[in-house]
Amino acid sequence: MDSFELNKVIGAFLAVVFVMFSVTLVSGTIFSSHAPETAGYAIEVAEAAPGGAAAPAEAGPSIIELLATADADAGKSAFRPCAACHTAEKGGPNRVGPNLWGVINRPIASHEGFSYSAGMREFSQGSSVAWDFEHISQFLKAPRSYVSGTSMAFAGIKNPQQEANLIAYLRTLSDDPAPLPQPAAAQEPAAEEGAAEPAQSTPATDGTEASPETDAGTPAEAPAQE
Template sequence: MDSFELNKLLGGLLGAAFVVFSIGIVSDSIFASPAPEKPGFEVVAAEPEEGGAADEGPSVEPIAVRLASADASAGEAVFKKCVACHTAENGGANKVGPNLWNIVNRPIASHEGFSYSGGMTEFSEDHSVHWDYEHLDHFLEGPRNYVKGTAMAFAGVKRPEERANLIAYLRTLSDDPAPLPEVEEPEAAEAATGEDPAAAQEAAPEGEQPAAEEPAANGDDASTDAPAETQETAPEAEEPAAQ
């Protein structure tokens, strides 16, 4: 290829590049879309109020309330999740976990012959903390979340009703089962005892409204109650003329 042909080829390439570049500049100027000074939709993330609690989902009834209607037989079926690591009979051997006979109200990390993890031993506060119903409920929901450092790998029983049934079954693992916790009276009942008498009177049926108190009778005729001024200003009876 001679120099003339090479020049034509290079010129064509340069010309094509110039045309493409020019078209890009023109199109940018025509279809330019500058960013607005203020967005059309301003999205403001709502921040929780100071001291406000995060959404914790549906509230769970206290264990005392759930135990009142718990089914120990159903809890025995739930306990099948635990038999790989625990025994339940009196005098049963320790396995991966300690024997659970008489577990309710037993001091934490106190079963003889079992080597507890450092996290469980620390949680027990030198065996001063007991496995009462509240501690059992929270621990069985998520052992590692409740007792940091425990060696128990069980994921937990997430459904509150199942936990109550399981705890009701654990309560039966004793010659003298621990008493069930007392259920606190609803606050509404307490509020009713301090009801405003005036409000109660307004709410009472019309026929039961107390009668208005009448003034005590003084035994005098109504005419004697006339003002003294009227009696004093009354004209005296005229005396008959002397005959």
């Protein structure tokens, strides 16, 4: 090989080295990684209460309270994602999930013609109640946590008012919608108004005070114990 050919080989080699070095510099500039400002992941924990115990989370209004002002029309809009797996009309077919006409107060895992998961069937056997407002509320919050083994692929509703609106809409899917439950605060005044007034003693004619149990001035005879 003469000197001209040798120079060509050496030049080609140097050209390849130069190109590879240039590509390395450019790629390092484009795809360079930067260290995060704060190392690791931020984990939120409950603020500790005095004494070292974790402060309990504030409880929001119950589903019973939210249903009093829930909007069924807004709930119908919230139902749209559910329509991918459920039908809502009377006599509608089952899809991935059962038809939901009349679901409020319907016995759990009881809709005819639908093959329920083993987890749902087991849950229905351990629960003597139907899909009342409380049960369906807890299920919609976190289906897989509330019913272990359910095949319902839904993460749950995190917005309490949206959940109440959806349940209000599900309530309308019936020829005879279930009555809305009354909040406990609304029931207390009614109970107080219906309470009987305490009996008042009447003075006896012989100067002795009559007992509240009888009008004759002597205590009533106690009933026999069974």
